[in-house]
Structures are given as structure tokens and as C-alpha cells.
């Protein structure tokens with residue numbers, strides 16, 4: 053055993069994050085750690101990594117318990133962590149981040165040896181299949197690329213134990229495969245890995261052993277061969293989740309005037325001639341590879357400004373048959389468009405504010421009389437939503453920043469679900485959300501659709517895309533290349549359309 | 565080494581391993597010089613002054629501006645470091661007065677103790693700065709309040725030391741320094757150049773520089789990466805104190821004695837220079853190069869207004885307006901709105917576009 057964790061207990065005020073948790077990890081082992089949102093997985097991670105101190109319990113790493121007093125000490129001992137919330141400095145380059153705190157010096161002239169740093173980092177980026185340069189500023193990377201940079205950092209420390217807290221939550225599936233391949237190579241050479249995820253498929257793909265936490269306690273620990281998917285879910289959630297996706301009860305009325313219509317929407321350099329319409333009550337999925345322009349389309353509809361003023365948005369957006377000019381989030385919200393962005397930290401949440409404040413934010417006018425916020429009404433709405441989405445929080449007055457990752461995501465969703473809107477755009481709504489809560493979210497989205505909301509769902513999670521959508525559009529290189537009815541669509545047909553599109557779609561990729 | 569996996573990567577293509585040379589040059593220029601538009605503003609101001617201020621365009625006046633700029637430049641270098649950290653140092657003015665009066669007091673007209681008269685204030689400045697840094701790093705107290713307190717304490721000590729009157733006198737050789745010229749440049753400027761070079765190297769080429777940016781951007785991220793955040797903060801504030809004391813000594817070369825209020829106004833001016841130079845007060849951004857442009861802008865405006873006989877009260881108002889404009893511009897660039905306008909290249913409309921290259925891993929070129 054390289055790591056032995058015994059009877060760890062940790063409380064935050066009244067919240068019992070961990071209660072007597074134990075965990076053993078052997079050399080060369082991939083140990084999956086799963087559990088509901090708020091089960092205590094990340095807290096355990098931070099304690100092992102020296103970023104947080106346990107109230108009670110022992111941890112021994114390679115037979116000694118010295119290593120764990122601070123992040124620096126844990127790193128020096130060979131424990132490296134890929135945190136759930138990205139831990140990179142936006143103002144430094146990728147290389148600068150990977151070597152932050154241990155920059156190599158130039159032998160003769162002194163100063164930081166940028167060249168050596170870049171070389172070493174480039175080797176890792178190559179190995180992981182990353183396509184961004186080592187001297188790019190992290191602030192300019194997409195969420196998926198950031199995640200990859202974060203993983204590269206974890207690996208570049210050359211650790212004996214690598215802890216990965218939902219490393220693939222915002223990673224494109226193809227990139228995830230590549231990461232897994234690298235992990236397999238390294239574990240074959242003796243690296244131990246603690247792998248936290250909500251994607252049970254990854255657990256069975258990668259892990260040798262699995263431990264389930266429930267409400268801060270050990271619920272199950274077994275070799276992977278001895279458990280199956282159903283058993284795992286039951287241990288996590290405490291009940292069986294048979295049907296992840298709610299049945300489609302009503303046929304959307306496609307003859308009716310569309311709630312949202314795009315005509316030849318073009319943002320030069322990002323997407324071109326995107327046209328489609330969504331009927332009231334219809335859920336339209338937008339599939340395709342990360343970078344195919346899906347998020348751009350969503351942001352354009354919502355009125356998020358493009359990076360360069362030289363790129364004017366062309367084409368028409370119609371909401372309920374009326375032309376709508378996306379001028380910015382305010383006008384979009386007014387027009388009844390809700391948007392759950394991909395980058396939830398940047399655009400979705402006020403981390404320092406309470407759960408209630410966050411949920412009430414998009415509908416403040418409605419909750420106020422004569423400009424004064426009615427606290428009672430605000431709380432009532434927040435309480436209803438936390439209940440409905442089973443957001444695990446000590447109360448609606450808790451700071452969102454203190455919630456577990458998955459529960460933060462649920463708050464983002466609650467914001468818009470509570471308000472209700474004409475058109476709801478969901479960009480990757482469920483990374484980091486546990487199975488049980490996913491089922492709840494799907495149910496809510498379906499319910500909103502049944503009440504007449506038009507939903508545009510962008511997701512890299514193919515089962516989710518297919519299970520929830522009435523119709524699936526596939527984007528590739530900034531164009532819509534296929535339209536599939538839900539009954540006819542399969543994971544293969546969506547992927548095939550996406551890749552075919554890459555080979556044949558004209559135009560958007562220039563000589564570069 | 566672009567391994568292609570036919571099954572997962574249909575379009576085999578070269579993966580970019582370095583940024584495009586154009587971007588690289590742009591970034592390097594920005595790191596060493598700061599935002600170019602600030603230098604543009606400086607040049608524009610020079611041109612305006614040449615045409616509107618009668619005695620402005622003389623060689624003597626240029627020398628004068630440079631000479632006047634040196635003390636502020638020194639303070640601003642230290643302030644720049646602190647602001648990059650996300651902090652602020654309001655004690656620089658008092659520490660500067662301390663440096664000025666203490667060195668003059670020790671020298672007191674004799675040349676025997678010149679070395680001690682320089683080293684002692686510098687050491688004291690370093691200590692005061694380190695104390696500021698330690699309190700800021702170790703407690704949750706805001707830098708604003710901590711350094712304001714330090715300012716009050718230090719200024720009080722200066723008044724006690726000088727009995728609130730001009731105090732001490734420079735040694736002859738030392739006093740000459742303020743008026744001597746080496747070749748075409750004032751001696752003070754010549755002495756300042758290596759200091760500036762050193763500061764630029766620390767900012768751009770050393771671990772200390774990197775760590776300051778990382779701590780300013782997010783100190784928890786830095787700490788988790790193994791950076792000793794406390795040490796970075798203490799060292800940066802200490803250097804700020806050091807530079808403030810040095811600025812005090814520099815001022816002393818030009819006044820006949822130690823002035824107990826020698827540093828007055830330098831707190832606000834140094835912060836202004838740093839912010840005009842493109843730094844943001846929440847930290848993580850800012851450059852010494854840009855700060856130098858800010859210093860020159862402030863000095864130039866003061867100089868031009870003095871030549872035009874504008875009353876000191878109005879000078880203060882004009883400076884305030886300029887700083888406010890700079891802060892607003894900086895905030896807008898941070899939000900990318902103005903940044904987009906400034907980077908706007910009309911010819912782009914006619915160029916073929918490089919698309920958002922769909923990639924398996926991310927939005928590479930598009931993001």
C-alpha cells in the first residue's frame with residue numbers, strides 16, 4: 053500500500069463532510085472514488101494533498117505521515133493533485149503554470165529557463181495530444197484545453213500518487229481517451245491513481261478498485277470485478293435509478309410557430325449559415341466535437357459579445373416569430389431567453405453570494421415590490437428549487453462557493469429553471485453532476501418542455517444528447533452538417549456525421 | 565511529433581507548438597514596455613506641449629523632466645510590484661520623507677558618513693516594507709489600512725526626528741549629484757538606468773517576478789502550486805519600502821536639506837503611474853515598462869503646467885482627471901470592450917479568415 057487513510061473525520065461548522073472515512077491505495081492501482089454530489093470526495097482529496105487538515109484520523113503515505121502538512125510538502129513527497137476546480141493562473145503561460153513554484157534556472161545567466169520549461173511542457177502536451185502551444189496564456193484557453201493543461205501539470209510533477217478530481221468533466225471525449233491511454237502506461241510503471249468521477253463508464257474502463265462515499269461515510273469498497281453499474285448506483289444514491297431519461301410524453305407541435313428560429317446566422321471565423329428552428333415544447337440537441345462552434349452559436353443567441361469587434365454577427369434570430377437582435381445578456385433575459393453557460397465559474401455564478409441570491413438573480417424584478425427585494429419570496433423560490441434539484445446545502449443562506457462542485461452546477465441550473473423562460477439554452481449542463489441528480493435535472497428539463505419552453509441542448513455526453521432530445525443537429529466546423537430524428541439517432545450516427553463533416557465541409561478551415 | 569490516429573482524428577494536421585511569431589512579439593513588447601497606447605498618449609502629450617507651451621521644447625527642459633521623473637520612477641517601481649500582487653502601499657510617501665531626512669541628518673554636510681547615510685535609510689525602508697508585507701500576508705487586514713497606519717507612524721517619527729523643520733544637509737559631492745551631468749544626461753538619470761534594467765529583469769526573467777504575478781492573480785492557486793506566498797508578499801513590500809527610501813535619498817540630492825514632507829503626494833502619484841501603465845488594482849496585471857510611461861506622463865503634465873503658470877491647485881485637479889480617465893480606460897480594456905476597439909484592424913475584413921478549427925481537444929485557434 054502506498055497510501056493508507058484511516059478514520060478521517062472533517063467538519064465544516066455543522067456540515068459533516070467526512071465521518072470516519074478509510075481508503076487504501078496500492079502501487080500501480082487506479083482507485084476510483086465515487087459518490088453523490090457533496091459526499092465528501094473533494095474534501096478527502098484536499099486533506100490527502102495537505103491543503104486542508106482533518107479533525108481526526110491518520111494518513112500514511114509510503115509508511116510515513118510526515119508528508120501531509122502542506123501542499124508543498126505533499127508535492128515534494130510525490131502526491132500530485134488535479135483539482136476539481138481548475139487551479140491555473142490566467143496571467144501565466146501554460147508552461148509557466150506547469151512549472152510554477154519550481155521554475156528551472158538558467159545555468160550561467162540566472163533567471164528562469166523558459167526554453168527548458170517549454171521543451172518539457174511540450175513533451176507532456178504532445179503525449180496528451182494537446183493542440184495548444186506551451187507559451188499560450190492559460191487565460192486564453194478553452195475550458196477543455198485548460199483541463200488538459202491541468203492534467204499535464206499533475207503528471208509533470210512525476211508523482212507517485214496522482215489524485216484526479218473529475219478530470220474529464222469538461223474534457224472532450226476524444227481527449228479523455230487519450231488521457232486514459234497515458235494513465236494506463238503510467239500505472240503499468242507503478243503510478244498509483246485516485247480517480248474521482250461521476251461517469252460510471254470511466255470507472256469500469258479504468259479502475260482496479262472502487263470506493264463509494266455516501267454522506268461522508270464509506271459505503272462500499274471492492275475490486276471492480278465484483279461490482280456492476282446498478283450496484284454502484286445503489287450504493288451511491290441509496291436507491292436504484294432505473295430510468296435516467298424521462299419518457300417523451302407529448303409530441304412537440306412542429307406545425308406551430310417556432311419559439312426560436314435562426315436564419316443564416318453567421319459569425320465570421322466561428323460559424324456560418326446556421327439555420328434551424330425549435331418548436332415550443334421541443335428539445336433540440338446540438339451535437340458535434342468540442343470546438344465545432346456549438347458554444348459560439350449559443351453565446352451569439354444570448355448576445356454574449358464576440359472577442360473581436362471586427363466580427364459582426366450576421367443573419368436573423370427570431371423569438372416567437374419576432375426578430376430579436378442579440379445585444380447582450382440583459383436584452384436576452386428580457387426576451388425570455390435563459391442560458392446555462394459552459395464556463396459556469398465565469399458566467400454562471402456569484403461564488404461569494406448565497407444560494408438564495410444566486411437563484412433569485414435572474415428574476416429580481418419579479419421578487420421585488422417597488423424596487424425593494426422581498427426576502428421571504430426570494431427564500432421561498434430558492435427553497436423550492438433546492439428541494440426540487442436536491443441541492444445539498446446547509447441552507448439557502450450558505451455561500452455558493454462552499455458547496456461541492458456538483459451542487460454548484462445545480463445552482464446554475466436552478467437559476468434558470470426557477471425563472472422559467474421561453475427559450476432555454478443549456479451548454480453542457482451536467483458535467484460533475486451525480487447520477488441521481490442528473491435524473492432529476494432531465495426530468496425538470498422535460499417538464500419545462502412539456503410546459504412549452506423550447507430547449508436547445510449542447511452536450512458532449514452522447515447518451516444525454518440522445519436521451520433528452522427530440523431532434524439532434526450535428527455541427528462540424530461551424531456548420532450544421534446533419535439533422536437526425538431522436539428515434540433514428542445513435543451515438544455512432546452522431547459521431548459519424550461530426551467526423552464526416554470535418555472531412556467534407558467546405559470553407560471554414562483556411563490554409564493554416 | 566503529431567501522432568495521427570485515423571480512427572479518432574480524421575484531419576491530420578500539424579499541431580502548433582509555439583505561438584505565432586507575431587503574437588509572441590506582441591506579448592514580449594507588452595511585457596517589457598507595457599501597453600503601447602500609453603506610450604502613444606505620452607508622445608501625443610509631448611507633441612501638444614511642444615505647440616502650446618512656450619519654453620517646453622528646449623534641451624534643458626527635457627533634461628529637467630527626466631531629472632524630475634527619477635524619484636517618482638523609483639517609488640513607482642516598488643509600487644508596481646505591490647500592485648501586481650493585488651496590494652497597495654500608501655506608506656511610500658512617509659518612507660520617502662524618512663529616507664530624505666535621515667540621510668541628510670546623518671550626512672549633515674560632512675562627507676565622512678556618506679555610505680552610512682545611504683545604507684541606513686535603505687535598510688530602514690526595507691524593514692518597514694517587510695513589516696507591512698508580513699502583516700498583510702499573515703492577517704486578513706487589507707493592505708490599504710495596514711500601509712495607511714504605517715504611513716502615519718513613520719511620518720510621526722519623521723516629524724519627531726526633524727522637529728518638523730528642514731533638517732541636516734548634504735555632503736558637497738552628494739549635493740552636486742543632483743545637478744551634475746554625465747555626457748548628455750543628468751547624473752541622476754544615468755544612475756537610474758541600471759536600476760530600471762534590473763527591475764525589468766526581475767519582472768520578466770526571474771522566478772520572483774513570475775511568482776508575484778501568480779500570487780496577484782490568485783494566491784490560493786499559487787500556494788497550491790508550492791509557491792511560498794508569504795515570502796513573495798514580504799519581499800515585494802520590502803522592496804517597495806526600499807525603493808521609497810531610495811527615492812527620498814534621490815530627492816535629497818536636489819534640495820539643500822532634509823524636508824520632513826519630501827514625499828508628500830508621491831503615494832497618489834506612484835499609484836496613478838502604475839495604473840496609467842495598465843495595471844489593475846485587483847492584481848495579476850501590470851508592468852514596469854507601462855509604469856515608466858505613466859511616470860513620464862505625470863511628470864510631463866506637471867512640468868508643462870508649471871511652465872504655463874497653472875496654480876498648484878488646478879494641477880492637482882488636472883492630475884486627478886487624468887488618472888480617473890486612465891482607470892476607466894484600464895477597466896474597459898480589462899473587459900475587452902475598448903481592447904477590441906484598440907486592436908481593431910479594418911483590413912481584417914478583407915482577409916480570408918482562419919476558422920475555429922474543430923479539434924478533438926478544444927477550441928484551439930478560436931478561443
Ligand SMILES: Nc1ncnc2c1ncn2[C@@H]1O[C@H](COP(=O)(O)OP(=O)(O)OP(=O)(O)O)[C@@H](O)[C@H]1O
Nearest residue numbers: 064069089090091092093094095454455456457458
Ligand atoms: N469550505 C467549506 N465550508 C463549508 N462547507 C464545505 C466546505 N467545503 C466543503 N464543504 C461541504 O462539505 C461537503 C462535502 O463536499 P465535497 O466538495 O467534498 O463533495 P464532493 O463529494 O466532492 O461533491 P461533488 O461531486 O459535487 O464534487 C459538502 O456538503 C460541502 O458543502
Ligand SMILES: [Mg+2]
Nearest residue numbers: 094136456457
Ligand atoms: Mg468534488
